[in-house]
């Protein structure tokens with residue numbers, strides 16, 4: 001069992017297809033696109049890859065099917081130095097998939113089909129117990145069953161580790177999961193759902209939302225898109241960081257890049273302001289990289 005800092009991501013793996021077009025189709029419309037690109041995705045998979053890229057030991061617990069899409073995702077984790085010992089191959093389902101349709105401005109709409117991701121649960125947590133230690137930062141999202149997240153969070157907390165959740169896509173967090181969370185990262189939409197009040201996507205709006213959510217969670221990061229990010233914790237620490245300005249090529253996966261780097265920096269013991277700054281820069285770099293150039 002390792003005692004070095006470790007990021008363990010428990011979450012989703014999707015085979016992503018990015019379709020580029022001049023505009024997103026309206027109801028009943030067929031648009032002629034310009035290109036499409038297959039890539040590895042799922043918020044969990046993306047966050048694990050971003051964490052591993054910083055050099056910290058990173059493991060993924062997840063599930064794919066026994067199909068070509070699943071093999072593609074596992075070989076990508078392998079290439080990007082993410083330990084995938086506990087990515088299970090589930091013969092009874094299809095690998096999770098996401099199709100995102102982009103317009104000329106880089107904005108997109110996406111549909112995900114969760115497939116194998118929904119089979120994750122207690123047995124995956126029990127099998128991967130060695131990855132849930134007192135030096136582990138466990139990273140969760142909301143693309144797998146809530147009960148699976150609860151089981152993993154309980155296991156790592158019992159071992160003395162910490163839990164960071166990216167509560168995306170927006171869905172309520174169960175009463176069982178809430179008290180197990182050390183740091184929550186949300187965008188304006190997710191913050192609105194959890195705080196129960198409208199959140200303005202500005203730095204002031206993000207800080208205001210973080211102050212509200214810190215009554216529920218010990219540490220809160222609220223991202224405000226092109227404006228930047230705000231952080232508050234229960235010790236009264238507050239930080240606001242403006243976004244790095246770049247020409248937007250695609251915002252797809254930028255949140256995951258932010259989370260992966262943030263998790264790696266926190267697990268390595270970096271001060272929160274430094275961790276946020278590094279994550280902010282990494283996300284901006286990705287936003288400025290066209291889909292076709294992403295590997």
Ligand SMILES: OC[C@H]1O[C@H](O)[C@H](O)[C@@H]1O
Pocket residue numbers: 012014015016040041042043046097098112143252253254255256
């Ligand atoms: O955040 C982007 C990710 O969300 C969805 O899970 C897609 O698979 C994509 O990779």
